[in-house]
Amino acid sequence: MSRWVCTVCCWMLVLCLWTVGLQGADVETEGKTIEVTSAGIACSEALAARVGLAVLKEGGNAVDAAVSVAFALAVTYPVAGNIGGGGFLLYRSAEGETRALDFRETAPAGARLDMYWDEQGRPVPEKSRIGALAVGVPGTVRGLYLAHSQYGKLPWSRLLAPAIRLARKGFAVYPFLAERLARYEEQFKQFPESYRIFFPRGRAPKPGELLQQPDLANTLEAIAREGDAGFYTGPVAQAIVRAVKSHGGVMAQPDLENYRAVFRKPVQIRYGDFLLYSMPPPSSGGLVLQGILNTLQATGFSADRFPHNGADYIALLSEIEKRWYAYRNAYLGDPDFVHIPWSLFASPEKAKEIARSVSLAHPFPARQLPAYRLITSSEKPETTHLSVVDQQGNAVSMTYTLNGAFGSFLVAEGTGVLLNNEMDDFAARPGYPNLYKLVQGWANAIAPGKRMLSSMTPTLVVHDGDLEGVLGTPGGSTIITSVLQVFLNRVAYQMPLDQALAAGRFHQQWLPDSVFVEKDRFSPTVIQELNERGFHIVSRERIGDVQAIWRSQQGWVVGADPRGNGLPVGF
Ligand code: GLY
Numbered sequence: 001m002s003r004w005v006c007t008v009c010c011w012m013l014v015l016c017l018w019t020v021g022l023q024g025a026d027v028e029t030e031g032k033t034i035e036v037t038s039a040g041i042a043c044s045e046a047l048a049a050r051v052g053l054a055v056l057k058e059g060g061n062a063v064d065a066a067v068s069v070a071f072a073l074a075v076t077y078p079v080a081g082n083i084g085g086g087g088f089l090l091y092r093s094a095e096g097e098t099r100a101l102d103f104r105e106t107a108p109a110g111a112r113l114d115m116y117w118d119e120q121g122r123p124v125p126e127k128s129r130i131g132a133l134a135v136g137v138p139g140t141v142r143g144l145y146l147a148h149s150q151y152g153k154l155p156w157s158r159l160l161a162p163a164i165r166l167a168r169k170g171f172a173v174y175p176f177l178a179e180r181l182a183r184y185e186e187q188f189k190q191f192p193e194s195y196r197i198f199f200p201r202g203r204a205p206k207p208g209e210l211l212q213q214p215d216l217a218n219t220l221e222a223i224a225r226e227g228d229a230g231f232y233t234g235p236v237a238q239a240i241v242r243a244v245k246s247h248g249g250v251m252a253q254p255d256l257e258n259y260r261a262v263f264r265k266p267v268q269i270r271y272g273d274f275l276l277y278s279m280p281p282p283s284s285g286g287l288v289l290q291g292i293l294n295t296l297q298a299t300g301f302s303a304d305r306f307p308h309n310g311a312d313y314i315a316l317l318s319e320i321e322k323r324w325y326a327y328r329n330a331y332l333g334d335p336d337f338v339h340i341p342w343s344l345f346a347s348p349e350k351a352k353e354i355a356r357s358v359s360l361a362h363p364f365p366a367r368q369l370p371a372y373r374l375i376t377s378s379e380k381p382e383t384t385h386l387s388v389v390d391q392q393g394n395a396v397s398m399t400y401t402l403n404g405a406f407g408s409f410l411v412a413e414g415t416g417v418l419l420n421n422e423m424d425d426f427a428a429r430p431g432y433p434n435l436y437k438l439v440q441g442w443a444n445a446i447a448p449g450k451r452m453l454s455s456m457t458p459t460l461v462v463h464d465g466d467l468e469g470v471l472g473t474p475g476g477s478t479i480i481t482s483v484l485q486v487f488l489n490r491v492a493y494q495m496p497l498d499q500a501l502a503a504g505r506f507h508q509q510w511l512p513d514s515v516f517v518e519k520d521r522f523s524p525t526v527i528q529e530l531n532e533r534g535f536h537i538v539s540r541e542r543i544g545d546v547q548a549i550w551r552s553q554q555g556w557v558v559g560a561d562p563r564g565n566g567l568p569v570g571f
Contacts, residue, residue, distance in 0.1 A: 032498060032501065032502075032559055032560050032561065032562045032566075032568065033496075033498040033501070033557055033558065033560075033568060034557070034558050034559075034568045035552060035554050035555070035556075035557055036554075036555050036556050036557075036558055036571055037554050037555035037556075037571070038391045038570070038571055039056045039390045039391045039570055039571060040388070040389055040549050040556050040568060040569065040570025040571075041053060041056070041065060041069060041386065041387070041388045041568070041569050041570065042386065042387045042547035042548060042549060042558050042559055042560045042566060042567075042568045042569075043069055043073065043384070043385070043387075043547055043560070043566055043567070044073070044077055044081075044384045044385070044386070044474075044545060044547065044564055044565055044566040045072075045073055045076050045081070045174075045565060045566065045567070046174075046565075046566075047072060047076045047166060047171055048069045048072035048073045048076050048077060048081065048386075049069065049567040049568070050567075050569060051068050051069060051072040051162040052065040052066070052068055052069035052072070052386075052388065052569070053065075053569040053571070054162070055068045055154065055158075055159065056388075056390055056391070056570075056571075057571065059154070060152075060154040060159075061152070061153045061390045061392065061394050062091070062388040062390040062394040062396040063091065063148060063150075063152050063394070064148070064152050064154045064159055065388045065396070066089065066144075066147070066386060066388050066396040066398050067144045067147065067148050067152065067156075068160075068162060069386050070140070070144055070386070070398065070400065071083070071144070071162075071163035071220065072163045074140075074163060074220075075163050075166045075167045075171070075213060075216060075220075076166055076171055076177075077177070077384060077565075078177075078406060078418055079177065079180050079382050079402075079405050079406060080382045080383050080384035080401055080402055080405070081384055081400075082138075082140055082400065082401070082402045082407070082418060082420065083138065083140050083141050083220075083223070083417055084135075084138045084140070084240075084402065084407065084412075084418050084419040084420055085105065085138055085139075085140055085400060085401050085402040085403070085407060085419075085420035085422065086103050086104045086105040086136065086138060086139035086140055086143070086400065086401070086420065086422060087104065087139070087143065087383075087398060087399050087400025087401055088100065088101065088103070088104065088279045088283055088285075088398070088399055088400070088454070088456050088458055089103070089143065089147055089396060089397070089398040089400075089458065090266060090277060090279060090396070090397040090458040090460055091147065091151060091394070091395070091396055092277065092394065092460050092462075092467060093151075093394050094392045094393035096462075096465065098266055098277045098460065099263050099264075100264045100265065100266040100277075100279055100280060101143055101146065101147055101261060101262075101263055101264075102139075102143075102261065102262050102264050102279075102282065102283075102451070103140060103142060103143020103144075103261040103400075104283070104422075104451040104452070104454060105136030105138055105139050105420055105422040105451065106136060106137045106139070106449050106450060106451050107136060107137075107423065107426070107446055107447060107448055107450050107451075107452070108135075108136070108137055108249075108250050108251040108252065108255045108448065109252065109254065109255055109448045109449060110250030110252060110255075110448070111250060111446050111448050112446065113445055113447070115127070115133065115250075115446065116128045116133070116423075116428040116429070116446075117428075117429055122429065122432070123428035123429040125424075125428070128423050128424040128426070128428045129408075129421050129424050130187060130190070130409055130421065131190070131247055131248065131249070131408055131409070132244045132246075132247035132248050132249025132251075132408065132410055132419075133248055133249050133250065133423070134249075134407075134422075134423045134424060135244055135249055135251055135407075135408050135410065135419045135420060135422075135423065136420055136423050136452065137251060137255045137256060138231075138256075138259070138417075138419070138420060139259060139261055140400055141223060141228050141231040141232070142231075142259055142260070142261045143400075145227055145228035145261075146261045146263075151394075156224065156227060157225070160220055160221075163220050164217050164220045164224065167213040167214070167216040167217035167220060167416070168212065168213075168214060168217035169212065170210040170211050170212035170213075171210070171211060172207075172208050172209065172210060172211075173205045173206070173207055173208065173209050173210075173211050174207060174565070176565040177211075178206055178207045180405060180406075181198055181199070181204045181205060182204035184409070185199065185204055187406070187409045188406070188409055190409065191247075191409050191410050191411065193243075193411045193412075193413045194406075194409055194410060194411040197213060197215070197216075197416065198211070198406075200212075213416045214416070215414055215416030216415070216416025216417065217416070218415075218416070219236050219416055219417055222234070222235070222236055223236075231256075232256045232259060233256070233257060236417070237253060237256045237257070239413060239414050239415045240256065240412040240415060240417060240419070241253050241256065242412075242413070243410065243411075243413050243415075243419075244410075244412070244419070247410055264280050264335075265280060266278060266279065266280060266286065266460075267280045267286030267287055267289075267290055267345075269286070269289060269290045269293050269294070271293050271487075271491070272491070273463060273464070274461055274462065274463050274491060275461070275462040275463075276289070276293070276459055276460070276462075276487070277459065277460045277462070278290075278457055278458070278459040278483075279399075279457055279458055279459075280335070281332055281333065281334065281335045281340050281453070282333065282334045282335065282451040282452070282453055282454060283453070283454040283455065283457065284328045284453055284454065284455055285454070285455055285456055285457030285458075285459075285479060285480050285483070286457065287332065287340075287342070287345040288324045288325065288327075288328050288345070288455075288480045289457060289459070289480055289483065289484060290345050290346060291323075291324035291327065291345045291350075291351070292317075292320050292321055292324050292480075292481075292484055293484070294346070294347075294348065294350075294351035295323070295324070295351040295354045295355050295358075296316075296317070296320060297351070298348070298352045298354070298355035299320075299355040299358065301316065301492075302492075303488075303492040303493045303494070308489070308493050308503070309503065309504055309522060309523075309526065311526045311529040311530050312360050314506055314515060314517075314522075314526065314530060314535075315360040315363075315530065315533065315535065316358065316360055317481075317484075317485075317506075317508075318363075318506065318507075318515045318535070319358045319359070319364060319508070320354065320355075320358060321484075321507070321508040321509065321510075322363075322364070322366060322369070322508045322509075322510050322513075323357075323358075323369065323510075324345075324354075325477075325508070325509040325510035326366070326369045326510040327341075327344065327345070328453075328510075329438060329440045329511075330441045331344070331441075331443055332443055332444065332453055333443035333444040333445075333450070333453050334444075334450045334451040334452075334453070336450070336451070337450045338443040360533075361533055362533050362534040362535075363513070363533070363534055363535050363536075365513065366510050366511050366512075366513035367511075367513070382401070382402070382403075382404055382405035382406075382474060383399055383401035383403070383456060383473075383474030383475070383476070384399070384400065384401065384545070385398065385472035385474060385545070385546070385547045386398050386472075386547055387470040387471060387472065387547045387548055387549045387558075388470070388549075389467070389470060389549050389556055393467060395460060395467050395470050395549075396470070397458035397470045397471065398458055398472070399456040399458045399472045399473070399474070399479070400456075401420070401422070401456070402418060402419075402420040402421065402422070403420050403422045403424060403425060404421050404424070406418060407419055407420040407422075408420060408421040409421075422452055423446070423452065425444075425452035425453060426444055426445065426446045426450075426452040426453070427440035427441065427442075427445055427446075428446070430442045430444075430445050433511065433512075438509060439510075440453065455475075455476060455477050455478075455479040455480050456472070456479055457472060457479050457480050457483045458472040459471050459472060459483050459487070461491075463551075466551070467551065468550065468551050469490065469548065469550045469551065470548065470549045470550075471483055471486055471487070471546060471547070471548035471549075472546070472547065472548075473545055473546040473547065473561070474544065474545050475543060475544040475545070477507075477509045478505075478507045478509075478516070478544060479544070481505070481506075481507045481508070481509075481543075482505055482507075482543055482544035482546055483546070485506075486500050486501060486546050486548060489501075490550060496557070497548060497550045497557045497559045498557075498559060498562075500548075500559075501546055501548065501559050501560075501562060502562050504521025504522050505517075505518050505521070505543040505544060506518070506522070506543075507543055512536075513536060514536040514538045515530065515535050515536065515537050515538070516538050516539075516540050516543070517537055517539055517540070518539070518540065518541070518542060518543050519539045519540060519541060520539075542563040544563065545561045545563055545564035545565075545566065546559075546561045547559070547560055547561065547566055556570065
């Protein structure tokens with residue numbers, strides 16, 4: 001009898017698995033890559049990923065999914081997910097139309113060149129990093145609204161519903177969030193409203209405890225009802241302005257009303273048979289990636305001559321990065337305010353000239369590069385990225401941010417909206433290093449209404465006219481080089497996506513004149529070899545949190561960086 005029951009059970013299980021297989025089961029894993037046949041999402045937090053998955057399954061497209069994930073992350077991933085910040089979205093339709101949407105924050109009209117200087121004219125870092133003076137005019141809600149009005153399919157209010165529910169009913173704090181909140185408790189304490197929301201028991205929440213954000217739920221409801229007007233005009237806008245002013249900031253009502261998100265032409269980069277689309281200024285991502293990849297090709301680089309993460313590879317890539325970050329920091333800024341030398345970054349002659357100047361035997365002194373004469377800030381790593389491919393083959397690559405972890409730490413009273421500290425991405429004082437030691441020039445100096453230079457690099461990869469990959473990452477100034485390395489790992493070194501994401505990363509950004517390498521991820525012999533050649537090697541904690549989707553034989557591989565808290569989902 002029991003054998004009979006057992007056999008029947010086994011057959012039922014087989015039948016069940018087979019049926020699920022036929023119907024295209026949801027694929028979800030705490031591991032970091034999955035194979036799916038139709039559609040997928042990679043983002044930094046699991047609840048938000050599942051919100052997007054439900055939207056895709058309901059027939060929503062990639063933009064719908066991205067909008068719903070972005071609003072959900074504003075609730076569940078307050079480290080970087082936001083409605084009080086800004087970012088960039090790259091969209092590609094299944095037919096191949098590709099557009100870049102810029103919803104980067106702007107400096108308020110009351111911003112001044114010297115607003116963060118002391119009496120001696122030196123920048124005071126805290127002023128541009130914590131509290132109301134650090135807040136740029138948020139772009140996220142207007143950007144998402146514009147993306148949805150152009151390309152969305154499901155109703156706007158449907159896309160906000162899960163975020164509202166998560167904010168009102170709450171969610172269990174997960175270990176990563178508990179750790180980050182505990183880490184930044186002192187900063188939150190400076191802002192009683194923010195502390196009340198995120199430390200509801202008068203201490204950092206423990207993993208598993210409920211976090212409810214009823215004020216944020218009300219604000220999201222206003223946005224669901226009234227569209228972007230629910231944020232940029234009316235009671236929410238008034239409360240934001242009141243909060244910023246009462247804490248010593250300069251943002252005013254017209255700054256919010258006049259904020260515009262804009263579509264821009266993506267930067268196009270040819271690498272062998274691949275065509276990459278990436279973000280143009282006011283992000284430096286696309287142009288710097290273009291300069292580096294053009295130069296790499298001009299050297300005649302091939303993976304078989306440069307063992308992966310060997311001394312020659314690190315020397316080659318970091319010396320090329322150094323040259324292009326120098327140009328970045330000297331020339332790039334908001335294209336509505338400064339002249340962008342597009343042709344410099346695209347020039348094959350410039351790429352060849354730089355390729356000829358690179359020596360693997362020793363590093364070129366950063367301060368002797370010509371760009372140094374032109375420069376006489378800081379990008380924080382707590383940005384977040386999401387990649388989406390839908391059933392039709394539309395794709396979204398979107399990076400958005402509050403800048404630092406939890407932005408300015410200031411929540412506008414009564415709104416639940418955590419505001420950014422994006423003003424720190426300007427060169428607070430041209431020529432002085434910012435928090436991430438980036439030394440930037442006048443092109444990125446503060447001016448009213450101007451967008452601060454970014455490194456966000458949402459990228460789409462096309463091969464033979466078909467979408468091949470979608471990728472991006474947080475990481476401040478290391479964003480560009482992380483995207484670069486995952487792309488090269490996949491395409492030049494032919495690594496499967498999980499390995500391409502997991503491989504150790506390094507970074508050079510001109511100044512400081514050092515190569516940053518991920519701790520314990522590089523062979524000591526390689527490091528010693530580089531030291532002997534005169535490279536200044538600095539080891540640091542993890543670089544990036546790449547979220548990527550890549551074409552596979554079955555459909556797509558969806559991958560969340562093993563360094564991060566993300567979850568790949570799909571079906
Ligand atoms: N705040 C990071 C960046 O825009 O690059």
